[in-house]
């Protein structure tokens with residue numbers, strides 16, 4: 001299998017503050033990879049540097065065989081790599097359907113946009129019922145569905161999800177994870193940042209643990225999940241965090 | 247008495263339309279770029295001068311003059327944004343330190359544009375005589391055609407803006423950029439291009455206002471100073487950043503000013519807008535259609 005995304009020695013940060021200190025990871029085509037780590041370790045920063053929201057200072061990012069580091073975010077979306085940010089950021093003054101359509105901004109054909117919309121409604125039927133409702137009036141779970149749905153609207157090759165299960169009720173968490181599984185089965189490559197370590201490792205094929213802006217540990221997810229060492233030394237805090245939240 | 251009041255209201259509404267167009271531009275720039283554009287009066291002035299050139303030097307009819315002036319000034323705006331504002335807005339606008347820089351650059355741009363216009367056209371006021379034809383008779387009222395033109399054109403432009411924002415993908419992208427640039431970017435929107443587009447549209451609206459008022463007033467280098475203050479009053483009265491608010495505020499300022507000048511005194515015509523502003527701000531500090539929390543576009 002060829003790697004869909006390969007990040008090598010990525011360095012970057014905000015202003016003059018360096019956050020990423022040479023992170024490297026690889027996501028195989030069609031795979032779900034999980035990126036784990038405690039708060040403030042640089043997970044979101046890594047995704048933002050990959051999607052182009054912040055410019056990497058050094059290192060390379062290869063997506064689908066081509067370098068994408070330093071490109072503008074909308075260009076990277078056109079190449080087929082989409083990021084769904086942390087915190088369920090949608091456009092509250094737009095309807096659900098407008099939010100979704102915006103995700104297909106790079107899609108010029110109406111027919112393809114309509115097909116993408118139907119596909120998203122297939123994954124999240126509740127959004128179809130709410131399509132004329134302002135997204136500002138949705139529940140947290142529905143809002144997360146809008147955000148993931150918007151990411152899918154351009155029919156990308158790969159999607160990066162930043163904590164899709166954060167701050168959601170347990171049943172909704174399960175529903176989101178089930179849908180991510182379905183999306184992956186339909187051929188999507190996924191990189192998922194998660195605090196819900198157990199669920200993420202159950203779903204993913206491969207896991208990475210980031211600490212202080214570098215990948216400290218990696219391995220097949222089924223190995224990692226049984227590795228007490230991993231949980232205690234790197235993830236203990238985050239598991240506790242998650243349990244405190246739920 | 248009643249007829250006189252109606253007359254004043256009609257004049258106020260049409261002048262208010264002009265304020266509304268400028269205020270719309272200011273609000274659009276504020277919601278899209280997070281900056282308060284203090285040089286927007288000069289954009290209005292440049293639009294009027296471009297219109298004057300087209301009308302007199304090229305002898306174009308009024309409608310093509312208006313259209314061309316609007317389009318050309320739109321591109322002047324895009325040029326100004328790309329060359330002068332881009333660096334600053336990229337560092338962040340609004341309430342950041344860079345936003346303060348932007349305010350100062352706006353004032354600077356206002357002075358620069360006035361001086362450029364002065365070098366080209368000099369200090370003299372130019373008449374912009376358009377043969378609009380006979381006034382429309384409405385019962386006892388005689389409505390000058392120039393006012394009718396203002397109202398019709400302004401309403402057309404506002405309707406067009408509304409349709410673009412609500413019904414097209416570009417409009418969706420503009421609203422997205424106004425609310426959250428990162429998410430707009432991640433949705434595949436070319437954010438820098440969209441910012442230029444917003445700025446260009448705002449300047450085009452300002453130019454329309456300039457060309458519409460020119461047949462009633464004169465075209466003159468200083469004409470942007472007064473309108474900026476009125477348009478700001480209008481935008482704040484309506485609720486800063488709100489597009490319907492800009493229109494409502496513009497009309498209110500126009501009508502109050504016209505009634506005040508007609509019934510109280512014309513000497514202090516300019517203070518009525520501020521009396522209105524103070525009253526509105528005392529009753530509702532966020533403006534009539536403004537919301538306390540900033541929800542834009």
Ligand SMILES: Nc1ncnc2c1ncn2[C@@H]1O[C@H](COP(=O)(O)OP(=O)(O)OP(=O)(O)O)[C@@H](O)[C@H]1O
Pocket residue numbers: 014017019037038039040041042043044045046086
């Ligand atoms: N816009 C920003 N400007 C400056 N510093 C930032 C910015 N965003 C994040 N940081 C800093 O970068 C570091 C890494 O943040 P990041 O958001 O990547 O962490 P994370 O691993 O995603 O954490 P979390 O689990 O809390 O989401 C933190 O120390 C944070 O304070």
Ligand SMILES: [Mg+2]
Pocket residue numbers: 043044045086162
């Ligand atoms: Mg994060």
